[in-house]
Amino acid sequence: MNLIVFPVILYLLSAFLIALIWKEDEKLSGIACLSFSILVFISVILLGKYVFLNERIIYFVGNWQIPIGITLMVDALSYIFLVVVNFVLPVICWFSNSYMRKYTKPGYFYILFSLISAGLNGILISMDFFNIYVFLEISSIASYILVAFGLRTEELEASLKYTMIGFIGSTLILIGIGLILGKTGTLNISDFMSAILNINKIQLLFILGLFISGFALKTALFPFHFWLPDAHSLAPSPVSAILSGLFIKVTGFYMLVRIITNIFIIFPESKIIIMALGLISMIFGSLMAIDQIDIKRTYAYSSISQIGYCALALGIGGYYGYLGAILHFIYHSFSKSLLFLNSGAIEYRYKTTKIEELKGLSDKMPYTTATGSIGMLSISGIPPFGCFWSKIIIIIAAIKSFYYGIAFICVIVSVITLGYFLKLKRNIFDSKGEGEKFEEVNFNLLMPMVILSILIFFGGLILLPEVKIYLDKAVGVMQNFSYIQIGER
Amino acid sequence: MVTNIFFHVFLLSMMVIGSMVAVFSRKLISSLVSLGTVGMLISIYFLILGAPDIAITQLVVEVLALIILLCAITGRDVTADMTSSKVYVFLFIFIFVISILTFISYSNFIFPEFGNTNMRVGKEYLYLATEKLKSANAVTAIVLDFRGYDTIGEATVIFTAIIGVMVLLRKKGKKDE
Amino acid sequence: MNKGMSEIVKTISKIVVPFIIIFGISVIFYGHLTPGGGFPGGVIISASFVLLLLAYGREKVLSKLSLYKSDILHDIGAIMFLSVSLIGFAGGVFFLNIFNKGKLFSLWSGGNLLFSNIAIGLKVGTSLFLGITLLSMARIIHKENKIEFYEKEEDIK
Amino acid sequence: MIVYIFIAFMFFIGIYGMMAKKNIIKMIIGMNIIGYAVNLFFIVLGYKSGGIQPILVPGMDIKEFVERAVNPLPQALVLTSIVIDLSIICFLAALSIRIYEKYGTFDLEKIRRLKG
Numbered sequence: 001m002n003l004i005v006f007p008v009i010l011y012l013l014s015a016f017l018i019a020l021i022w023k024e025d026e027k028l029s030g031i032a033c034l035s036f037s038i039l040v041f042i043s044v045i046l047l048g049k050y051v052f053l054n055e056r057i058i059y060f061v062g063n064w065q066i067p068i069g070i071t072l073m074v075d076a077l078s079y080i081f082l083v084v085v086n087f088v089l090p091v092i093c094w095f096s097n098s099y100m101r102k103y104t105k106p107g108y109f110y111i112l113f114s115l116i117s118a119g120l121n122g123i124l125i126s127m128d129f130f131n132i133y134v135f136l137e138i139s140s141i142a143s144y145i146l147v148a149f150g151l152r153t154e155e156l157e158a159s160l161k162y163t164m165i166g167f168i169g170s171t172l173i174l175i176g177i178g179l180i181l182g183k184t185g186t187l188n189i190s191d192f193m194s195a196i197l198n199i200n201k202i203q204l205l206f207i208l209g210l211f212i213s214g215f216a217l218k219t220a221l222f223p224f225h226f227w228l229p230d231a232h233s234l235a236p237s238p239v240s241a242i243l244s245g246l247f248i249k250v251t252g253f254y255m256l257v258r259i260i261t262n263i264f265i266i267f268p269e270s271k272i273i274i275m276a277l278g279l280i281s282m283i284f285g286s287l288m289a290i291d292q293i294d295i296k297r298t299y300a301y302s303s304i305s306q307i308g309y310c311a312l313a314l315g316i317g318g319y320y321g322y323l324g325a326i327l328h329f330i331y332h333s334f335s336k337s338l339l340f341l342n343s344g345a346i347e348y349r350y351k352t353t354k355i356e357e358l359k360g361l362s363d364k365m366p367y368t369t370a371t372g373s374i375g376m377l378s379i380s381g382i383p384p385f386g387c388f389w390s391k392i393i394i395i396i397a398a399i400k401s402f403y404y405g406i407a408f409i410c411v412i413v414s415v416i417t418l419g420y421f422l423k424l425k426r427n428i429f430d431s432k433g434e435g436e437k438f439e440e441v442n443f444n445l446l447m448p449m450v451i452l453s454i455l456i457f458f459g460g461l462i463l464l465p466e467v468k469i470y471l472d473k474a475v476g477v478m479q480n481f482s483y484i485q486i487g488e489r
Numbered sequence: 490m491v492t493n494i495f496f497h498v499f500l501l502s503m504m505v506i507g508s509m510v511a512v513f514s515r516k517l518i519s520s521l522v523s524l525g526t527v528g529m530l531i532s533i534y535f536l537i538l539g540a541p542d543i544a545i546t547q548l549v550v551e552v553l554a555l556i557i558l559l560c561a562i563t564g565r566d567v568t569a570d571m572t573s574s575k576v577y578v579f580l581f582i583f584i585f586v587i588s589i590l591t592f593i594s595y596s597n598f599i600f601p602e603f604g605n606t607n608m609r610v611g612k613e614y615l616y617l618a619t620e621k622l623k624s625a626n627a628v629t630a631i632v633l634d635f636r637g638y639d640t641i642g643e644a645t646v647i648f649t650a651i652i653g654v655m656v657l658l659r660k661k662g663k664k665d666e
Numbered sequence: 667m668n669k670g671m672s673e674i675v676k677t678i679s680k681i682v683v684p685f686i687i688i689f690g691i692s693v694i695f696y697g698h699l700t701p702g703g704g705f706p707g708g709v710i711i712s713a714s715f716v717l718l719l720l721a722y723g724r725e726k727v728l729s730k731l732s733l734y735k736s737d738i739l740h741d742i743g744a745i746m747f748l749s750v751s752l753i754g755f756a757g758g759v760f761f762l763n764i765f766n767k768g769k770l771f772s773l774w775s776g777g778n779l780l781f782s783n784i785a786i787g788l789k790v791g792t793s794l795f796l797g798i799t800l801l802s803m804a805r806i807i808h809k810e811n812k813i814e815f816y817e818k819e820e821d822i823k
Numbered sequence: 824m825i826v827y828i829f830i831a832f833m834f835f836i837g838i839y840g841m842m843a844k845k846n847i848i849k850m851i852i853g854m855n856i857i858g859y860a861v862n863l864f865f866i867v868l869g870y871k872s873g874g875i876q877p878i879l880v881p882g883m884d885i886k887e888f889v890e891r892a893v894n895p896l897p898q899a900l901v902l903t904s905i906v907i908d909l910s911i912i913c914f915l916a917a918l919s920i921r922i923y924e925k926y927g928t929f930d931l932e933k934i935r936r937l938k939g
Contacts, residue, residue, distance in 0.1 A: 020738065104659060105659055134643060137646055148656075149656060177900075178897075497825075501825075505836070508859075511852055524856070543866065547905060550906070558916060588835075596824060619879055623770045628899055629702075629783070632902055633778075637751060640747075640782075643902075645744075646906065647794075650914050654801060
């Protein structure tokens with residue numbers, strides 16, 4: 001049962017030990033960070049037995065009961081997020097072991113990498129408002145620093161803009177927590193839920209509004225998305241893989257799921273707000289992604305539109321809506337991280353990510369082209385690959401709850417996504433341009449991409465009955481779990 | 490402790506004036522100094538509100554923040570031009586008016602009444618700190634034992650910031666530059 | 667190369683700094699009895715180092731507490747605080763306070779409060795000093811307007 | 824009620840300083856003021872009129888201490904959020920030094936190399 005705290009402690013320990021001992025040595029710090037992240041993945045797998053045995057684990061830090069101490073809780077939904085996050089992190093760490101040689105002092109990169117992962121895992125397992133805020137702050141500050149890791153002029157300015165907007169988001173969340181503390185006096189979510197009954201609805205609406213705007217700002221939904229293209233496209237590739245693959249999903253989407261489906265249940269109309277925001281950001285992201293000149297900016301805009309997909313699926317609700325949201329989160333994390341690692345491999349050889357300077361990669365870099373095209377086809381929803389299944393389920397959910405217009409828009413947006421990804425694929429991979437060609441990247445850069453593409457290729461297997469049980473449990477959590485049930489027992 | 494409301498209002502109005510000077514003054518040094526006065530006033534107000542160790546921390550942290558910002562300013566341009574971008578000003582006035590209206594109309598719903606705080610968990614913390622933990626200072630007991638998991642996150646935040654300063658102030662970002 | 671402030675400031679700070687450090691240490695050690703604790707004490711100690719830094723200039727202070735030493739201390743403080751919480755695993759739960767609690771107003775009264783206070787004080791004290799010295803080292807040489815550090819190798823070690 | 828209005832004024836002055844000003848240092852000062860206003864808001868939430876500090880003085884009886892003491896929970900949170908604001912300002916000072924080295928000025932108008 002103590003395994004629940006291991007994801008956070010092991011990453012913190014790895015950050016402090018790398019800072020103490022291996023900071024100057026490039027190779028050793030990379031290997032240490034990789035071994036710690038693999039250890040965390042193993043401990044998360046071992047945790048699974050408990051989670052699915054007795055429905056959820058509740059862990060009192062320091063043996064203090066509900067309202068006094070901090071309680072940690074992992075149920076089916078947060079367990080799926082934990083598994084996906086802690087599978088992609090070692091893969092990215094393996095990729096950055098050889099990619100970060102281009103930067104000076106990569107030891108600091110591994111420290112910040114383990115701090116971001118500690119923050120993400122800390123958010124996923126905690127059940128206490130202020131605890132979520134503190135771990136949100138750790139991962140946000142570590143991501144502000146990592147965006148500016150290359151110390152070039154654009155990266156510094158993108159990091160400045162990202163810090164300002166991230167600070168506003170965190171302050172909104174902190175004011176919401178302050179209001180909760182003021183009115184109910186407790187910080188524990190289940191204690192807050194049991195104290196919720198004697199608060200008037202206007203107070204709750206105000207707190208819900210603050211939380212939704214704060215977390216929507218962190219997940220770059222439509223009105224607050226303008227920081228994302230600069231931050232994600234200028235950061236080093238493994239960092240933008242973490243940011244748009246995992247960071248905006250855990251700090252933004254996971255918290256929105258918790259707040260809308262598990263905490264503020266008495267406001268079902270908040271789902272409509274999220275659906276509207278998701279719809280607009282879906283359309284806006286794909287339209288903006290069409291005429292980009294840089295590979296990573298296209299990927300950044302496409303991740304805005306895919307986050308819109310997840311928010312839309314969350315807003316539609318019902319069994320299929322929630323299932324589509326979780327599946328789209330899983331597949332989009334895999335394929336978007338794959339795409340950013342792919343652009344990193346291209347940049348590793350060609351020193352540029354401008355589309356017109358990259359011609360005819362397929363003849364000299366066959367594996368990079370193969371994995372890159374698998375990622376692109378999967379996000380645009382081609383049948384055998386991953387995101388096709390989640391998009392189909394989201395469209396079914398829209399049709400089942402009679403939103404025919406939304407289902408139609410989903411189809412159009414996935415067609416637009418297919419459009420700009422095919423354009424990208426044709427220009428970079430298949431075109432027969434001249435110019436000097438570089439040979440394939442070495443093994444260390446290639447294997448992470450191959451692993452992710454294999455996972456996407458066999459994406460359909462997740463819908464087999466025996467694997468689907470875990471997904472149904474997570475959907476069940478989203479449908480009828482409320483934190484108040486923990487307080488009763 | 491001082492109970493009449495006059496003292497609270499006097500300190501708060503001083504703070505608001507100080508922060509106005511800090512934002513609107515032309516020379517950066519004078520705005521930094523007025524920032525220092527705002528921090529000092531807040532530290533005194535914390536004492537009145539019955540939070541002595543927060544007052545100590547606020548006082549010294551505010552001095553260090555002042556020194557950090559002075560390090561950023563010395564040897565660089567010291568005056569800031571006063572023109573502010575028009576678009577943001579209108580956006581700000583719009584947000585300001587909307588939120589003040591909602592604030593005044595719903596304020597007794599949203600904010601708890603000033604004098605009495607909701608001691609739902611606070612009372613148990615006071616009782617447990619003195620009885621179970623035998624520690625006289627309830628705030629330190631909360632920070633380090635009841636909610637010690639937060640303080641680990643807290644220590645990591647300082648650790649991240651210092652690593653950030655080390656990362657940002659190294660000589661060269663990329664090797665091939 | 668700044669040689670610190672005027673003679674008056676140097677003599678006064680030479681007198682005052684020991685008292686500030688003692689006050690900071692007392693705030694750390696009696697954190698669970700009197701107002702204060704890990705954070706305020708640590709910040710006071712780093713403020714006293716920064717006062718020395720401003721009064722005497724960087725070379726004298728760095729000769730006593732070089733950046734390398736404060737970097738090591740800063741990591742050791744962090745690991746100490748994490749290990750204080752890991753000791754709780756011996757008692758079965760993550761952050762358990764397994765030491766005996768002692769009498770109400772004695773120094774050893776709060777179980778592991780005292781050790782956490784010391785660890786946090788050490789960490790905050792050295793890390794803020796490290797941050798501020800690094801920030802104050804970034805000077806601009808107006809020749810080619812590039813950041814020119816005084817970070818010569820021996821300065822660091 | 825009046826206290827909350829003053830805190831709201833400080834908060835909006837900080838937001839104005841952060842949004843409308845074009846100088847990076849002015850933005851950092853605005854963020855600092857926002858941090859002060861939110862910390863003050865937390866402590867004001869925990870104030871009990873006529874309450875004493877939550878630290879037991881040797882001569883006092885525990886029952887009476889528990890009755891009269893101020894709420895200690897917001898103070899524990901403010902200890903954390905004060906240090907979070909300090910670390911954000913420390914990071915931003917280093918970033919502004921770096922930006923000054925590249926652009927030669929703190930003024931954001933000349934820094935607008937990124938479009939949109």
